[in-house]
Amino acid sequence: MSADATIAPLAPARPVDDLLAAAPELRAPLVTGLCRLGDATLILGHRVSEWCGHGPALEEDIALANTALDLIGHTQMWLGLAAQVEGRGRSADDLAYHRDAMHFRNPLLVEVPNGDIGRTLMRLFLFDAWHHALLERLVSSSATEIAEIAAKALKEVHYHLDRSSDLVVRLGDGSEESHARMQAALDLLWPYTGELCFGDDTDAALAEAGILPEPGDLRSAWDATVRETLAEATLAVPEGRNDVQRGGRQGRHTEHLGYLLAEMQFLQRAYPGAEW
Template sequence: MPSLPDAAMPDAAALAQRAAAEQAHDPHLADVALKPAFFDWLCRMGDNSLILGHRISEWCGHGPALEEDIAQANTALDLIGQTQMWLGLAAEVEDAGRSADDLAYLRDAMKFRNLKLLELPNGDLAVTLMRQFLFDAFHFELLTALCRSSSPRVAEIAAKALKEVSYHLERSSDLVVRLGDGTEESHARMQAALDKVWPYTGEMFAADGVDEAVAKAGIAPELSELLPLWQRTVAQVLSEATLSQPDRDFAAQKGGKQGRHTEHLGYILAEMQFLQRAYPGASW
């Protein structure tokens, strides 16, 4: 990786191309039959981190305490950094001349593949933290499995992201326990938050043709394998937090992975994509 002075040099593009060429060969990138599913799956990974990262960034300057404000901002930055890697690889697989920025800023809502859970409004801090915890528990298990991916590029990205997401899960779990087993008001807020977001969590494990194709290729795990691991973590943390797991259908809300979103995603994209759409091709 070039040093900071190197990155500012005119030949930075050449350095980047050379670094990419030195990466491990990935046979999946040349698999024409797999390309549509692989591209769609990579967009799902990137869109999840992008949309959640943007949502969490909305807390910047509005946190209830300075420490929490900074922690939320850092989590958002971690997720946006992961987006750059996932969508960057998606652009390579697509091989249509688009970049990670193009995929982030120039797609319409129906082309986004993120989970509905992640586009829900922040609500109060209880909703934000509960949404974060439930996704972190899934994200951690998914990235752990992806470190064994048959795709060297996917495994490399997963290994980098896992270091950050391990901390995300540790932090969100701790806060869910502290607030759930805290005051009467904090407990009530956390239980209400859990009840609210619970119907959206099942989509994480709802496999479709895309999930099946990348699992068959050895790129990603079977989502059904992750469900008991997620359930174990969630049950343990909720028990410590003295919170009751809802008996409602946890897979009532689905469709985000296929491009069927809530109205909230449109508002996110209107804010996130405004500059690029108003000034096409603009750069710093």
């Protein structure tokens, strides 16, 4: 969880346009890579926002709404950049509201329904541990815009991880009931976590250019944070592989995403272009 881990950049950062002028073949992978980032924060942000008005305590309700707001803020930056790199005149809103499930590139972990507050917090923690490790790398991206967005988001995600890990420890090492619920949440979510650190050809191309890290390189940092926190929370790390539920980052989703999008996209689908 150290905030001061720095990774030496491969090369001085350059604006995305300059990078693409030198390597135009990176445009398509980069759009996908940016959508993977923006879709992860969008879908998780939407899930967390579902708690608004339903939190178990007023403070928790407000905290979850604030967390959702940060994640949606990150989404605007990532999808905004994705749309700009794509260069087809689409906006961040177009990408969020006018794509169908198969075009979303978020990991499956973030589309799993919230369940109880225990599962919601456990999911946030498992995600935050990865998100934090990722952003620590991205601040040294070879693309200036990505490094700048990451530097902004990292401050907020540092706060997210601190809070979610604290709650996992309190509830895991809490009452018999809270312990059982946190363990059940962990057991249910565990098979989805491996996808976060599972790379493909797109990742490899972007990693080679120093734009995004190889997902596998984040595994040790994620593992260290997760195991340390779970031990403190007196929760047992599930046995067995954690990478069996994969495919979201390639557009193969669970049935849950369609229901989520039906709600999230309703207004823009029914009244295209509607503005506040």
